[in-house]
Amino acid sequence: MTADTPNSSLNRLNRFDWRLWNRFVAIAQPYWFPTGRGGWQFFVLLGLLIVFLFALLATVVGLLTLAIERGFPEFMAETAGGMVSLANTLFSPPMVFVLTAGLIVPWIAFFFARDKVLPRWQQWTFLAALLLLLLCVSGMNVVISFVGNFFTTALAEKDAPTFWRFFIVYAGVFAIATPFVVFYRYVQDLLGLRWREWMTNSFLGQYFSNRAYYNLNSDDLIDNPDQRISQDINSFTSYSLNFLLIFLGSIIDVISFTGILLSKSVGLTVFLIFYALVGTVVVALLGRRLISLNFNQLKKEADFRYGLVHVRDNAESIAFYQGEAQEAGQLQRRFVEVLRNYHFLIGWQRTMGFFRTPYRYLTFILPSAILAPMLFQDQIRFGDISQANFAFSQIFEAFALVVLQINQLSEFAAGVNRLETFTESLQDKVDKPLEAGETAIDTVEDSQISLEHVTLVTPKNQRLLVRDLSVKLEPGQGLVIVGHSGAGKSSILRAIAGLWNQGTGRIVRPDLDEMLFLPQRPYMVLGTLRDQLLYPHPDALIDEGQLRYALEQVNLSDLPERVGGFDVELDWANVLSLGEQQRLAFARLLLTRPRYAILDEATSALDLANERRLYDQLRQKDTTYISVGHRPSLLKYHDYVLELTGDTTWRLTPTAEYQPDDYVFA
Numbered sequence: 001m002t003a004d005t006p007n008s009s010l011n012r013l014n015r016f017d018w019r020l021w022n023r024f025v026a027i028a029q030p031y032w033f034p035t036g037r038g039g040w041q042f043f044v045l046l047g048l049l050i051v052f053l054f055a056l057l058a059t060v061v062g063l064l065t066l067a068i069e070r071g072f073p074e075f076m077a078e079t080a081g082g083m084v085s086l087a088n089t090l091f092s093p094p095m096v097f098v099l100t101a102g103l104i105v106p107w108i109a110f111f112f113a114r115d116k117v118l119p120r121w122q123q124w125t126f127l128a129a130l131l132l133l134l135l136c137v138s139g140m141n142v143v144i145s146f147v148g149n150f151f152t153t154a155l156a157e158k159d160a161p162t163f164w165r166f167f168i169v170y171a172g173v174f175a176i177a178t179p180f181v182v183f184y185r186y187v188q189d190l191l192g193l194r195w196r197e198w199m200t201n202s203f204l205g206q207y208f209s210n211r212a213y214y215n216l217n218s219d220d221l222i223d224n225p226d227q228r229i230s231q232d233i234n235s236f237t238s239y240s241l242n243f244l245l246i247f248l249g250s251i252i253d254v255i256s257f258t259g260i261l262l263s264k265s266v267g268l269t270v271f272l273i274f275y276a277l278v279g280t281v282v283v284a285l286l287g288r289r290l291i292s293l294n295f296n297q298l299k300k301e302a303d304f305r306y307g308l309v310h311v312r313d314n315a316e317s318i319a320f321y322q323g324e325a326q327e328a329g330q331l332q333r334r335f336v337e338v339l340r341n342y343h344f345l346i347g348w349q350r351t352m353g354f355f356r357t358p359y360r361y362l363t364f365i366l367p368s369a370i371l372a373p374m375l376f377q378d379q380i381r382f383g384d385i386s387q388a389n390f391a392f393s394q395i396f397e398a399f400a401l402v403v404l405q406i407n408q409l410s411e412f413a414a415g416v417n418r419l420e421t422f423t424e425s426l427q428d429k430v431d432k433p434l435e436a437g438e439t440a441i442d443t444v445e446d447s448q449i450s451l452e453h454v455t456l457v458t459p460k461n462q463r464l465l466v467r468d469l470s471v472k473l474e475p476g477q478g479l480v481i482v483g484h485s486g487a488g489k490s491s492i493l494r495a496i497a498g499l500w501n502q503g504t505g506r507i508v509r510p511d512l513d514e515m516l517f518l519p520q521r522p523y524m525v526l527g528t529l530r531d532q533l534l535y536p537h538p539d540a541l542i543d544e545g546q547l548r549y550a551l552e553q554v555n556l557s558d559l560p561e562r563v564g565g566f567d568v569e570l571d572w573a574n575v576l577s578l579g580e581q582q583r584l585a586f587a588r589l590l591l592t593r594p595r596y597a598i599l600d601e602a603t604s605a606l607d608l609a610n611e612r613r614l615y616d617q618l619r620q621k622d623t624t625y626i627s628v629g630h631r632p633s634l635l636k637y638h639d640y641v642l643e644l645t646g647d648t649t650w651r652l653t654p655t656a657e658y659q660p661d662d663y664v665f666a
């Protein structure tokens with residue numbers, strides 16, 4: 001991870017340049033190439049595929065156009081059946097080369113280039129289908145432009161028979177074009193859906209590996225990971241496909257229509273290229289600011305939404321405090337931020353609109369203005385003007401891509417940046433190197449728990465919590481950690497669980513699968529009562545009788561009847577009292593039967609009778625356990641007391657000899 005501050009990082013992220021492109025490739029390519037490499041191969045394959053499809057389609061469209069222009073019977077006679085001509089074209093040396101390169105080479109490359117390429121076939125096949133449909137739609141456009149030429153010319157010349165003939169041809173072409181256009185959109189959406197599914201699963205996998213979701217909380221650069229996973233990925237896949245198709249469509253349009261436009265007027269073509277280039281340069285310069293505004297917009301919208309979710313999650317506490325006014329104020333402040341940034345955004349778009357709108361308007365009249373003198377001198381027909389207009393607008397849209405799509409492009413760029421920083425941080429959490437001056441506590445797996453000369457500091461070295469701590473726990477023993485609030489009791493448990501590892505010394509502990517941690521705040525999962533009890537092993541083979549028995553042991557035997565059975569989903573954190581939640585968590589522990597249990601104030605909300613009941617269960621099961629607590633009643637269930645004084649010193653005493661200082665249970 002670089003040592004960027006959020007602001008410098010934002011600056012680094014908010015430009016249209018090659019780094020943006022590299023970031024895009026880094027995010028996109030794992031979906032297409034399983035090995036994670038293959039940036040250039042992607043373009044070679046894509047290029048070959050397009051060349052092949054284009055050549056094929058150009059042939060068909062060329063023949064079709066000829067057939068329409070000449071009339072079908074005449075055309076058939078002239079080309080000795082049309083098909084002969086098609087076959088001749090298809091098997092001519094250049095086409096054979098294109099066919100080989102476009103069809104065979106990519107598939108051979110797929111088979112031999114990489115080991116695990118096969119699973120990626122589906123997306124390539126989808127992409128090929130999509131490109132073919134794109135080419136078909138573009139081909140249809142060329143045909144439509146020719147039919148339109150004859151149609152309007154016949155109209156202008158009041159040639160009724162030709163007009164009606166081309167009216168029917170026009171309708172026929174539309175009928176043929178409809179399924180192509182519909183399926184083109186459908187396949188695009190389908191591929192976007194699959195890509196999103198793959199990427200979301202991949203991000204979720206990384207998010208939940210090596211506890212990245214936990215470690216990310218202390219990463220200032222990554223706000224709202226939820227929004228990045230749910231929304232930014234969706235935008236990324238749909239925008240990527242959209243832009244790929246717009247870009248390819250533009251190339252195809254330029255190739256298809258430049259010939260037409262050149263045949264009508266060379267001057268108009270040159271003018272068009274110049275006009276589009278000027279617009280692109282101006283808009284690219286003006287539009288740079290839009291990326292950072294869009295980046296901020298995504299963040300602020302997500303902050304606002306998180307504020308709303310936070311209120312929902314803490315509704316009862318807020319209601320008790322009657323904190324509505326403050327919560328509403330806090331939400332309003334977040335919303336004002338949303339609006340303020342949006343205000344800048346639309347203001348900037350408005351300013352650009354003063355350039356973009358007249359720039360676009362001019363394209364409606366300029367081609368006619370340039371060609372009109374030729375029509376007045378009868379050098380061209382009226383239909384030529386309408387066709388040149390059509391060709392001009394198609395090529396203009398291709399060349400002026402940046403001008404026309406600047407808002408979407410800047411949104412896309414902002415999304416790419418958010419995903420790339422997220423990927424980078426997730427990677428960092430997987431193989432995080434120690435920073436200069438940092439040391440890590442060694443963790444060793446063994447069938448005992450011991451801390452050897454452990455010195456523990458909080459993440460980012462903010463505070464030294466305990467120095468040179470050594471404790472050893474034999475199987476079946478219990479240790480209770482006491483000390484005043486903030487002394488570092490829970491932090492020792494975090495270190496044992498491996499959540500924190502900054503410091504020195506060695507921690508020996510069993511495999512985490514053999515241990516169960518009950519955190520300070522009882523955690524209720526989203527799901528049924530059965531899910532609660534089986535968490536975090538939902539597939540454990542435990543029958544309902546065992547579930548009932550565990551509930552009985554924690555004094556909750558009536559719970560299933562009360563809530564309507566084991567398979568009812570409720571908002572458990574809100575419908576159960578804190579003590580009931582703690583007992584439910586204890587029932588989890590009894591069902592899981594771990595050999596080692598770590599309990600962080602896990603009975604703090606219980607009455608003494610229930611507390612005794614639960615600890616008796618643990619003792620009977622021969623569990624080795626470490627508790628953290630503030631109640632003197634806890635001492636008698638443990639063999640040793642570890643007292644943290646809060647000034648980094650500690651003392652370990654057998655419970656029978658322990659004399660608490662006044663402050664400990666004050």
Ligand SMILES: Nc1ncnc2c1ncn2[C@@H]1O[C@H](COP(=O)(O)OP(=O)(O)OP(=O)(O)O)[C@@H](O)[C@H]1O
Pocket residue numbers: 458459462463465483484485486487488489490491492
């Ligand atoms: N994520 C964190 N980053 C930095 N410091 C933290 C973090 N979490 C806790 N701390 C700090 O570490 C110190 C020890 O916290 P810890 O939770 O271990 O206290 P504790 O002894 O268990 O307190 P209590 O009895 O109130 O639960 C506190 O000063 C706390 O503010």
